[in-house]
């Protein structure tokens with residue numbers, strides 16, 4: 254956990270890798286039952302929830318497993334190429350992830366949720382942009398890193 258007086262990462266605040274894997278596992282079950290998203294994810298493999306959990310962990314301040322073992326940010330971008338994702342699907346994806354966080358009673362303090370929504374809006378819009386015709390992968394794209402933003406988190410008491 255965090256040292257007294259130090260600022261926890263978003264990753265620590267939400268409960269670490271186990272909590273993220275619980276979130277993505279349940280999320281993709283919900284996705285498979287969703288009329289707008291089921292067909293988009295019809296061919297995802299069984300490891301997809303674990304890969305997305307590892308990616309989110311790294312972005313939110315956790316261990317760099319996705320960079321070290323799964324190809325990093327360029328690999329993630331490649332997975333979205335030419336999928337022609339639509340805004341309606343993106344909005345549903347974000348909404349369903351947040352609904353799943355509620356379903357699993359993840360932290361719902363205003364500071365954490367606004368930081369999470371900020372990242373999901375940013376990341377999902379990039380996924381849509383990178384899924385359109387003509388999008389290219391920057392092989393050196395660094396992993397995004399997300400923190401608390403402008404607010405003083407609940408960690409500050």
Ligand code: HEM
Nearest residue numbers: 293296297298304305308329332342343346373376377380
């Ligand atoms: C913050 C937003 C997002 C993140 C962090 C994210 C993350 C990822 C990652 C890490 C992968 C690759 C998994 C692997 O390495 O095997 C992936 C694949 C994929 N993503 Fe996303 N994604 C985001 C948004 C979206 C959205 C909004 C959609 C569609 C509405 C989407 C659709 C897909 C699909 C279809 C795949 C390929 C699944 C397959 O293997 O068939 N993503 N995403």
